[in-house]
Amino acid sequence: xxxxxxxxxxxxxxxxxxxxxxxxxxxxxxxxxxxxxxxxxxxxxxxxxxxxxxxxxxxxxxxxxxxxxxxxxxxxxxxxxxxxxxxxxxxxxxxxxxxxxxxxxxxxxxxxxxxxxxxxxxxxxxxxxxxxxxxxxxxxxxxxxxxxxxxxxxxxxxxxxxxxxxxxxxxxxxxxxxxxxxxxxxxxxxxxxxxxxxxxxxxxxxxxxxxxxxxxxxxxxxxxxxxxxxxxxxxxxxxx
Amino acid sequence: xxxxxxxxxxxxxxxxxxxxxxxxxxxxxxxxxxxxxxxxxxxxxxxxxxxxxxxxxxxxxxxxxxxxxxxxxxxxxxxxxxxxxxxxxxxxxxxxxxxxxxxxxxxxxxxxxxxxxxxxxxxxxxxxxxxxxxxxxxxxxxxxxxxxxxxxxxxxxxxxxxxxxxxxxxxxxxxxxxxxxxxxxxxxxxxxxxxxxxxxxxxxxxxxxxxxxxxxxxxxxxxxxxxxxxxx
Amino acid sequence: xxxxxxxxxxxxxxxxxxxxxxxxxxxxxxxxxxxxxxxxxxxxxxxxxxxxxxxxxxxxxxxxxxxxxxxxxxxxxxxxxxxxxxxxxxxxxxxxxxxxxxxxxxxxxxxxxxxxxxxxxxxxxxxxxxxxxxxxxxxxxxxxxxxxxxxxxxxxxxxxxxxxxxxxxxxxxxxxxxxxxxxxxxxxxxxxxxxxxxxxxxxxxxxxxxxxxxxxxxxxxxxxxxxxxxx
Numbered sequence: 001x002x003x004x005x006x007x008x009x010x011x012x013x014x015x016x017x018x019x020x021x022x023x024x025x026x027x028x029x030x031x032x033x034x035x036x037x038x039x040x041x042x043x044x045x046x047x048x049x050x051x052x053x054x055x056x057x058x059x060x061x062x063x064x065x066x067x068x069x070x071x072x073x074x075x076x077x078x079x080x081x082x083x084x085x086x087x088x089x090x091x092x093x094x095x096x097x098x099x100x101x102x103x104x105x106x107x108x109x110x111x112x113x114x115x116x117x118x119x120x121x122x123x124x125x126x127x128x129x130x131x132x133x134x135x136x137x138x139x140x141x142x143x144x145x146x147x148x149x150x151x152x153x154x155x156x157x158x159x160x161x162x163x164x165x166x167x168x169x170x171x172x173x174x175x176x177x178x179x180x181x182x183x184x185x186x187x188x189x190x191x192x193x194x195x196x197x198x199x200x201x202x203x204x205x206x207x208x209x210x211x212x213x214x215x216x217x218x219x220x221x222x223x224x225x226x227x228x229x230x231x232x233x234x235x236x237x238x239x240x
Numbered sequence: 241x242x243x244x245x246x247x248x249x250x251x252x253x254x255x256x257x258x259x260x261x262x263x264x265x266x267x268x269x270x271x272x273x274x275x276x277x278x279x280x281x282x283x284x285x286x287x288x289x290x291x292x293x294x295x296x297x298x299x300x301x302x303x304x305x306x307x308x309x310x311x312x313x314x315x316x317x318x319x320x321x322x323x324x325x326x327x328x329x330x331x332x333x334x335x336x337x338x339x340x341x342x343x344x345x346x347x348x349x350x351x352x353x354x355x356x357x358x359x360x361x362x363x364x365x366x367x368x369x370x371x372x373x374x375x376x377x378x379x380x381x382x383x384x385x386x387x388x389x390x391x392x393x394x395x396x397x398x399x400x401x402x403x404x405x406x407x408x409x410x411x412x413x414x415x416x417x418x419x420x421x422x423x424x425x426x427x428x429x430x431x432x433x434x435x436x437x438x439x440x441x442x443x444x445x446x447x448x449x450x451x452x453x454x455x456x457x458x459x460x461x462x463x464x465x466x467x468x469x470x471x472x
Numbered sequence: 473x474x475x476x477x478x479x480x481x482x483x484x485x486x487x488x489x490x491x492x493x494x495x496x497x498x499x500x501x502x503x504x505x506x507x508x509x510x511x512x513x514x515x516x517x518x519x520x521x522x523x524x525x526x527x528x529x530x531x532x533x534x535x536x537x538x539x540x541x542x543x544x545x546x547x548x549x550x551x552x553x554x555x556x557x558x559x560x561x562x563x564x565x566x567x568x569x570x571x572x573x574x575x576x577x578x579x580x581x582x583x584x585x586x587x588x589x590x591x592x593x594x595x596x597x598x599x600x601x602x603x604x605x606x607x608x609x610x611x612x613x614x615x616x617x618x619x620x621x622x623x624x625x626x627x628x629x630x631x632x633x634x635x636x637x638x639x640x641x642x643x644x645x646x647x648x649x650x651x652x653x654x655x656x657x658x659x660x661x662x663x664x665x666x667x668x669x670x671x672x673x674x675x676x677x678x679x680x681x682x683x684x685x686x687x688x689x690x691x692x693x694x695x696x697x698x699x700x701x702x703x
Contacts, residue, residue: 037461041455047464048461111558111563112558113563113564115558116557130569156498236464366647390651390696397688400681
């Protein structure tokens with residue numbers, strides 16, 4: 001299924017939420033991975049991982065540190081290429097259409113993607129303008145309010161705590177309105193209040209129709225958010 | 241067949257070099273104006289030619305890696321080319337320096353060719369140094385390819401910019417203006433150097449591949465064990 | 473919601489440039505340190521070469537460029553340090569942003585920074601080395617601009633390559649300086665001609681060389697930068 005087949009492939013779903021619209025691309029699964037593998041030097045960080053995730057569904061990704069969760073998410077986001085195997089994201093081939101995939105996928109990871117010397121507001125304005133968000137200043141204000149940082153909008157990120165940086169990173173992800181949202185340990189560095197807020201943000205994304213993959217050690221939270229589960233061990237899909 | 245070639249190359253090369261040495265040192269009549277030291281030319285010139293040849297090899301491999309197929313074989317060839325280029329370039333510059341002392345009175349001057357070749361060698365040495373500090377073999381190969389292309393571009397630019405000064409270097413003599421014994425000796429030695437250089441590149445390429453094999457897992461991951469869980 | 477229109481190539485490059493200039497402005501303490509470093513380099517040359525003002529004056533053009541080159545290593549390294557700190561460059565890449573536009577934006581930002589350094593160095597050079605721009609201040613400005621652009625293009629590529637390496641402090645100058653030799657030659661010659669007069673109309677040739685250098689490395693930079701930052 002190719003993105004360009006139908007006349008207007010991005011029929012915006014009726015579900016919108018605070019401006020987060022979702023795209024339904026025909027009926028291609030959000031993720032269709034076959035034998036996905038990635039090596040770093042002599043080590044296979046990911047070895048023959050195959051799975052399928054339909055649009056609008058949510059997948060919990062579990063596994064010990066070093067089991068390949070981060071690598072899998074980075075491969076799916078188009079950040080690093082797979083060494084072998086193939087995957088289709090919304091019908092788009094991973095190896096060939098990286099740019100198109102990146103437009104639809106949002107990745108929240110350990111790296112915050114922030115510039116230390118810029119304020120919270122500026123750190124969101126830069127990607128907002130690069131994404132072509134209409135009325136970027138307004139949108140940035142809304143998102144900062146949503147993650148509870150509106151009071152610190154003009155403060156330099158250098159002064160932010162780890163939890164605040166995490167919230168700013170989430171706002172950055174929401175800016176993109178991704179059809180597929182990949183979360184790599186999103187609850188790390190958050191206090192219980194922050195964890196709750198993060199959970200509700202993820203739920204809102206799900207209700208708007210986004211597909212979610214959530215990698216976390218907090219199994220309880222994960223299972224309450226995701227119906228399906230994939231457990232990795234040593235880079236391979238395994239029984240939990 | 242390959243094994244035979246692998247022994248034949250150095251044998252022929254060094255054999256030719258031995259004979260070529262006799263040609264250069266004994267047989268060829270001494271050059272009119274420059275005398276005995278000019279015999280170094282029969283080793284200096286082929287060295288520099290091999291350097292340029294290997295430079296082209298590295299450039300080609302670098303482009304191929306980025307534009308075509310990024311295989312480790314191409315990267316190994318690029319590495320071999322760069323190192324052998326550095327080797328012959330250094331020999332060429334040293335021999336040229338030794339020749340310069342009795343001829344021009346100095347070991348070094350700012351002659352365009354000498355300067356630009358030396359700059360080029362520094363560039364290649366820097367590129368090889370940069371390889372050492374990149375652990376991931378795939379990233380190292382990609383970065384080296386970029387560096388190789390930039391190094392070749394730089395060689396061209398340095399050449400043109402330094403040429404704008406006066407040149408003390410010998411004007412390139414075409415075979416017809418010099419006597420046949422000189423031409424024959426030069427050609428003979430050039431082929432000798434060519435065989436030796438080819439053999440060096442080949443051996444170095446094999447070494448590079450072996451090193452890569454130690455650093456990289458094979459191209460396909462091992463098949464899944466019988467029991468495999470999947471998405472719930 | 474109205475549909476999004478992603479900015480085109482040049483607007484993207486401009487946004488990246490804007491971002492870099494804003495970061496530089498925010499951390500202008502670093503910029504000050506950079507300028508003082510370049511100034512002290514200039515002074516060091518004069519101390520090392522003795523007090524004969526004639527000799528100093530004749531070589532002023534060369535020393536000016538050397539000071540800028542040494543400062544460029546610091547500026548270029550810094551330009552990518554802020555990108556790698558929190559993976560910000562990765563974040564840009566994944567938006568996605570065309571890497572070639574990132575290159576143009578960042579290289580332009582680095583060139584602008586170097587021009588600021590150059591602007592501060594010129595009056596000091598004129599004073600310390602006792603020279604005057606006989607060929608005209610606009611001509612000197614032109615030579616400096618071309619030279620800074622010429623340092624920035626290959627410099628940005630090499631800074632991107634070395635910024636993720638263990639030995640980045642050593643590798644960047646080691647890789648960059650041999651590449652810059654043609655620009656250094658042309659820049660020094662051109663600056664000297666502007667400072668001391670150009671009786672044989674040679675300035676044009678050296679300017680052409682600088683232009684050729686820029687053309688080569690800006691195009692190579694645009695071609696090769698994606699390979700450098702993509703994993």
